[in-house]
Amino acid sequence: MSPRKIRVIHYGLGPIGVETxxxxxxxxxxxxxxxxxxxxxMVGKDLGDxxxxxxxxxxxxxxxxxxxxxxxxxxxxxxxxxxxxxxIFSQLVEIVExxxxxxxxxxxxxxxxxxxxxxxxxxxxxxxxxxxxxxxTGVNPGFVMDSLPLFLTAVxxxxxxxxxxxxxxxxxxxxxxxxxxxxxMTPEVFRAKIDEKALGHAGLLESLYLIADRLDLxxxxxxxxxxxxxxxxxxxxxxxxxxxxxxxxxxxxxxGVKDGEEIVVLDLxxxxxxxxxxxxxxITGTPDINMKIDGGVAGDKATTAMLVNSIPAVxxxxxxxxxxxxxxxxxxxx
Amino acid sequence: MSPRKIRVIHYGLGPIGVETxxxxxxxxxxxxxxxxxxxxxMVGKDLGDxxxxxxxxxxxxxxxxxxxxxxxxxxxxxxxxxxxxxxIFSQLVEIVExxxxxxxxxxxxxxxxxxxxxxxxxxxxxxxxxxxxxxxTGVNPGFVMDSLPLFLTAVxxxxxxxxxxxxxxxxxxxxxxxxxxxxxMTPEVFRAKIDEKALGHAGLLESLYLIADRLDLxxxxxxxxxxxxxxxxxxxxxxxxxxxxxxxxxxxxxxGVKDGEEIVVLDLxxxxxxxxxxxxxxITGTPDINMKIDGGVAGDKATTAMLVNSIPAVxxxxxxxxxxxxxxxxxxxx
Numbered sequence: 001m002s003p004r005k006i007r008v009i010h011y012g013l014g015p016i017g018v019e020t021x022x023x024x025x026x027x028x029x030x031x032x033x034x035x036x037x038x039x040x041x042m043v044g045k046d047l048g049d050x051x052x053x054x055x056x057x058x059x060x061x062x063x064x065x066x067x068x069x070x071x072x073x074x075x076x077x078x079x080x081x082x083x084x085x086x087x088i089f090s091q092l093v094e095i096v097e098x099x100x101x102x103x104x105x106x107x108x109x110x111x112x113x114x115x116x117x118x119x120x121x122x123x124x125x126x127x128x129x130x131x132x133x134x135x136x137t138g139v140n141p142g143f144v145m146d147s148l149p150l151f152l153t154a155v156x157x158x159x160x161x162x163x164x165x166x167x168x169x170x171x172x173x174x175x176x177x178x179x180x181x182x183x184x185m186t187p188e189v190f191r192a193k194i195d196e197k198a199l200g201h202a203g204l205l206e207s208l209y210l211i212a213d214r215l216d217l218x219x220x221x222x223x224x225x226x227x228x229x230x231x232x233x234x235x236x237x238x239x240x241x242x243x244x245x246x247x248x249x250x251x252x253x254x255x256g257v258k259d260g261e262e263i264v265v266l267d268l269x270x271x272x273x274x275x276x277x278x279x280x281x282x283i284t285g286t287p288d289i290n291m292k293i294d295g296g297v298a299g300d301k302a303t304t305a306m307l308v309n310s311i312p313a314v315x316x317x318x319x320x321x322x323x324x325x326x327x328x329x330x331x332x333x334x
Numbered sequence: 335m336s337p338r339k340i341r342v343i344h345y346g347l348g349p350i351g352v353e354t355x356x357x358x359x360x361x362x363x364x365x366x367x368x369x370x371x372x373x374x375x376m377v378g379k380d381l382g383d384x385x386x387x388x389x390x391x392x393x394x395x396x397x398x399x400x401x402x403x404x405x406x407x408x409x410x411x412x413x414x415x416x417x418x419x420x421x422i423f424s425q426l427v428e429i430v431e432x433x434x435x436x437x438x439x440x441x442x443x444x445x446x447x448x449x450x451x452x453x454x455x456x457x458x459x460x461x462x463x464x465x466x467x468x469x470x471t472g473v474n475p476g477f478v479m480d481s482l483p484l485f486l487t488a489v490x491x492x493x494x495x496x497x498x499x500x501x502x503x504x505x506x507x508x509x510x511x512x513x514x515x516x517x518x519m520t521p522e523v524f525r526a527k528i529d530e531k532a533l534g535h536a537g538l539l540e541s542l543y544l545i546a547d548r549l550d551l552x553x554x555x556x557x558x559x560x561x562x563x564x565x566x567x568x569x570x571x572x573x574x575x576x577x578x579x580x581x582x583x584x585x586x587x588x589x590g591v592k593d594g595e596e597i598v599v600l601d602l603x604x605x606x607x608x609x610x611x612x613x614x615x616x617i618t619g620t621p622d623i624n625m626k627i628d629g630g631v632a633g634d635k636a637t638t639a640m641l642v643n644s645i646p647a648v649x650x651x652x653x654x655x656x657x658x659x660x661x662x663x664x665x666x667x668x
Contacts, residue, residue, distance in 0.1 A: 023491055139489055151485055153666035154643045155473055155636040157357055216668045285666070287635055294624045301621055302489040309488045329663040332487035332619070334550045 006315055007074045009034035009100070011065060011091065012081035013042055013050055015174060016105055019304040020078050022051050028334060030311065034068045035061045065091065069098035075315050078307055079104035083202040085116040089123065092134065096126045102134045103310050105303065107203030109136025110146065111210040111323050124321035133314045134321045139302045140166065141203035144293075145266050146210045147324045149281045152289050159215060161284035163265045164207075168298050169274040170249050171237045181249040181270045182228060184240045190228050190247055200226040201268055204254045211264055212256055214325055219256035219263070227251045235273035248272045309333050340649055341408045343368035343434070345399060345425065346415035347376055347384055349508060350439055353638040354412050356385055362668055364645065368402045369395045399425065403432035409649050412641055413438035417536040419450040423457065426468065430460045436468045437644050439637065441537030443470025444480065445544040445657050458655035467648045468655045473636045474500065475537035478627075479600050480544045481658045483615045486623050493549060495618035497599045498541075502632050503608040504583050505571045515583040515604045516562060518574045524562050524581055534560040535602055538588045545598055546590055548659055553590035553597075561585045569607035582606045643667050 008030055010021045017037070024030050035047045042050055047059040062068050077095045082088045085108040095102055112120030127134050136142070145164045153159050170178050182190050182199050193199040205224060212219060231248040234241075242248055249271025256264040279296045283289040309330040317327045342364055344355045351371070358364050369381045376384055381393040396402050411429045416422045419442040426443075429436055446454030461468050470476070479498045487493050504512050516524050516533050527533040539558060546553060565582040568575075576582055583605025590598040613630045617623040643664040651661045 143489055147663075148485070150665040151482070151663050154664040155477055155631050155640050156643075156666045157635050157639040159666045214665050286639075287631070287633060288629070289631065290628045292626055292628070294626070295622070297489050297621070297623065299621060301491050305491040305620075306489050309490075325665065326662055328660055329481075329485050330488040331484040331548050331659065332490045332493045 013037040110206040146207040347371040444540040480541040
C-alpha cells in the first residue's frame with residue numbers, strides 16, 4: 001500500500017453513491033477529492049450536507065465532470081450512475097481520457113456482452129492508451145453469482161455443472177428495489193413490463209457470460225425467463241401490503257444449455273416475504289462443492305463494500321477494461 | 335491465454351505430485367516437460383510408468399534438478415516435496431535461478447512467518463531478479479481457511495471477527511494422513527508427539543498470518559493448541575480399528591487475540607469417524623456472513639486441482655514471492 005492516500009471521486013450520488021462516499025470517508029488510506037451528480041438538488045452543495053454529516057467536507061457537488069477531472073488529481077472514480085453501457089459510455093470515456101481509474105456499479109460492465117462489444121472495445125483501447133483500469137463490480141453481478149462460484153471451482157479437477165441460487169427477501173430492501181421487482185403489480189401490468197424488458201435483474205446474463213468465459217464453456221443456447229412469484233400468505237412492508245396470491249416479486253432465471261443439458265443455471269428470486277433467504281452454489285464436478293450462505297449476501301451495504309474494497313486492486317492493476325477475475329480478488333480494507 | 339502450451343516440470347512425485355501430473359496431462363493448454371524425484375525406485379523410469387498409464391510419456395524421472403532445469407525450457411515447476419521452508423529452500427532457489435516460476439504445496443510458503451522471513455526475503459529478491467513468480471498454495475493452507483474467508487470479506491463494510499471451522503472425516507483420506515493425525519495412538523504417545531511438535535496441521539498458523547496481514551490486524555497474542563479427539567463409538571477404516579474412547583484424530587486451533595478477545599479463530603478437526611464434515615466461515619461484521627460447505631473441500635483431488643488451476647495466474651503475474659491474495663484468484667481450467 002502506498003503511503004499516499006488513494007484519491008477518490010464519487011460520480012453519481014444516488015443511494016449507492018452516497019453510501020459508498022460514507023464508507024470511503026472512514027477508510028484510513030483513502031480520501032474524497034470530488035463529487036459529481038446531475039441532480040439540481042445537489043449541485044453546489046457540500047458533500048457533507050448530502051451525506052447528512054452535519055459538517056462540511058469542502059467538496060462541492062458539481063454536474064461538470066469534465067471540469068472537475070481537469071482540475072483535481074484523482075486516482076479512481078467510483079461510478080454509480082446507471083446499468084446500461086450505452087447510457088454511461090460517454091461518462092466512462094470522459095473519466096478514462098482524464099487518466100483516472102474506474103470502479104463502476106454498472107451491471108453491463110461486468111463483462112461485455114456481444115451487444116456491447118464495440119463500445120467495450122473502444123473503452124478498453126482508450127483505457128490501455130491512458131494507462132488506467134476500468135472495472136465493473138458489485139455483489140450481483142460481481143460476487144455471489146459469478147466471481148464466488150468461479151473461485152470455488154479453483155479446487156475442482158473437473159466442472160460439469162454449476163447451479164447458483166439466490167433468494168432475497170425484498171421486504172428488507174429499500175423502496176426502489178421493492179418496486180423494481182414488481183411487488184403489488186397486477187398480472188397484466190407485470191406481463192406488460194416483462195414484454196418491454198422493464199422487469200428483471202440487470203446483470204444476470206453478464207454473470208452467465210463471465211462464468212462461461214472463464215470456464216471456457218460454449219453454450220448451444222442461452223435461456224432467460226422472468227416470472228412473477230406470488231405471496232403465499234399476507235405480507236406487509238413499509239411500502240406494500242400484499243395478500244396471498246398477490247405478486248410479491250420476481251423469479252429471474254438464466255441458463256446456459258449444452259447438448260440439451262443446463263450446464264450453468266443462475267436462479268435469482270427476489271420477493272417480499274421470501275423465507276430462508278440465502279445464496280447457494282452447487283458445483284457438480286471433481287469434487288462436488290455444495291455451499292450455502294445463510295441469509296445471503298444482500299443489501300446495499302454489501303454492494304458498496306465490494307465497490308470500495310475493489311479500489312486498491314484497481315489502482316494497482318494493469319490497464320484496460322478488466323473483469324473481477326482479472327485482478328487480485330478484493331478483501332476488506334480498513 | 336497464450337496459444338503456446340504452458341510447459342510444466344513436476345518436482346516431487348509423492349501422492350500429490352503424481353496426482354498433479356495426471357491432472358496436467360489432461361489440460362489442453364499445458365504439457366509436461368520434466369519430472370524430478372530423489373526416490374531410487376523412480377529415477378530413470380518413464381513418468382508414464384510412475385503414473386500407471388500403460389504408455390510412455392517420453393519424460394524420464396531424474397534426481398538431478400539442476401541439470402534438467404538447464405537442459406529444458408519450462409514455464410513453471412509444480413513443487414511438492416515438503417512443508418518446511420528450511421528443508422526446501424535450496425530446491426526453490428535452484429528453480430528460481432533457472433528462471434522458472436513455481437507453484438508449491440509447501441505450507442510454510444503461504445506467507446513467510448517471522449521465523450522464515452530471512453529465507454523468504456532472499457527467495458523473493460532472487461525471484462524478482464530473475465523475473466519469476468513463486469507461490470505457495472493448496473486447499474489448506476491456500477483456500478478454505480485463508481483465501482476463501484478473505485474473499486468473503488470483500489462484501490463487508492467492517493469486519494470484527496472471523497471464525498473458520500473445518501471438520502474432516504479422516505476415514506476418507508489416505509493412510510499417511512490417518513497416521514499423521516494420531517489415530518490409534520495411546521494418549522502417552524500422542525502427548526509426546528505434541529511436545530515434539532510432530533502432530534498438528536502444517537500451515538494453520540500461516541493461514542492466520544495471511545488473514546491478519548490482509549485485514550491489517552495486529553494481535554496481542556497468538557494461541558495455538560493441539561488436542562486429541564476421541565472416538566465416541568467404534569469406527570473402522572482400511573487401516574485402523576478404533577473403539578469408543580480411542581484417539582481418532584486431532585483438534586488443532588489457532589487464535590489471534592486482541593484486547594482479550596479471539597478476533598480470528600481457525601478451528602481444524604481431522605479425525606476418523608467425524609460426522610457432518612464441513613467447512614464453515616463465520617464473519618462478524620457489516621454485514622455478517624455465515625457460509626457452510628457441506629462435506630467440506632477435502633481430499634487430495636482438491637489440493638492438486640488448486641495447484642494446477644493456479645498455474646496460469648502464476649505464469650502471468652509480476653515477479654517475486656507472492657501470496658494467493660496477490661494474484662488473480664484461480665478458477666478451474668479445462
